[in-house]
Amino acid sequence: MNLSVNSETGHLQGVIVHTPGREVSLVNPELKDQLLFDDIIFENDARREHLGMLNVFNTAMPGDGQIHEIRDLFLECLQSEEARGFLVEQLVKQLGDKNIHIIEKELLALEPHQLLQFVIEGSTAAIDGFTMLPTPNLLFTRDLAAVVGNSILLSRPAKKARLREALLMETLVKFHPLFSPFRDNIIHIGRQESIEGGDVLVASDKVVLIGMSERTSFSGLMKATEGLLANGVEHVLAVDIPKQRSSMHLDTIFTFADEEECIAFPPAITERQDNVVALSTRGGAIVTESVPSLHEALEHYLDRHMTFIKCGGAERTNQFREQWTDGANVFALAPGIIVGYERNTNTFRELKNHGYRLMNQSEFIEEFKNEPFDPADKKIAIKFLGHELCRGRGGARCMTMPIARAK
Ligand SMILES: NC(=[NH2+])NCCC[C@H](N)C(=O)O
16 A cells, blocks of 8 residues: 555545543543643543544445554554664653653563553553653544655644654654655654644645644744655645634644535634745745635635535534534545534534535444445535543544545
């Protein structure tokens, strides 16, 4: 399988996910804000919901499609002594404030599964008396890196709570054979800068959107842009968005449903003006051009008509309510085949008005389980349950990191 991602909607062939585990049960009310959760969540139900989403993926992906659990990849990768050495060395460097160097030797002596447990859950019985905070946001694999064309952009999180996840991802990209096709095209961001995968949207093989959010710094944007422009992208559209928790990444207010259709949260996207700057290279230098709106920018640079579907429908209250529960954060399994949280009923009604057939997860699986799914000429919006998952403040797009999509 050719690992590359040239759009947000090409038929999904390979994706990395993380079904939540014990780390989410370690979030308590006192820690939740620091750990970027809006509530404590119930692990069993969160797992059930997540596995429900994956069942839909399985039905919609081609026969040779691959869903990788990131935990399995980490475990495979940490069989290598070199990978373990890198991870521990970086842990000690990055988390110097925790005096972790005291247990460096013990960490190096751990079995791969113990080391992984220590990194994800913050402790392991094999090392007595040393604890760190868990990494409950690992379930949002989207934010760890972004595959763009044949390159991979490694995230540098703005929030401390997510640094360890990014380090695990970096270890994976450096040492796991799955990522060897990308190894000559890794885009790194400096330590002082930040960018998170939720801000990176691959509109086409030539055009990438980057949100300037509370998580992506100006220098992070510029560094990523340099890397992308050097790797075949022709235009990066920098989209300025409100710097606040509810819209922490561009994908919380804007996602693609189809080549020509997207879902947008009106107050922060369609009702804003002069919030887009296009960055391109000319004569070896980066040149900028301001564009009046995202709508105009997309139609101009993608050279196609775009329809913006309203998250939450026409009413203000519903727009805000459903943006909060990730109504604008849908994930495309193929052009026009999308999944999103069932609770965003007004957004689904709006999709129906735009010609999408609405199905719940079991209807979809039942109808398509017996044959390889052919997305051609179909528009389907699939609803799945995510009452626990959405308390972590992320939806279907946040929980997926595509590594291969059909062109
Ligand atoms: N791509 C996304 N929108 N990811 C959502 C991440 C949510 C996570 N709790 C955080 O605050 O970091």
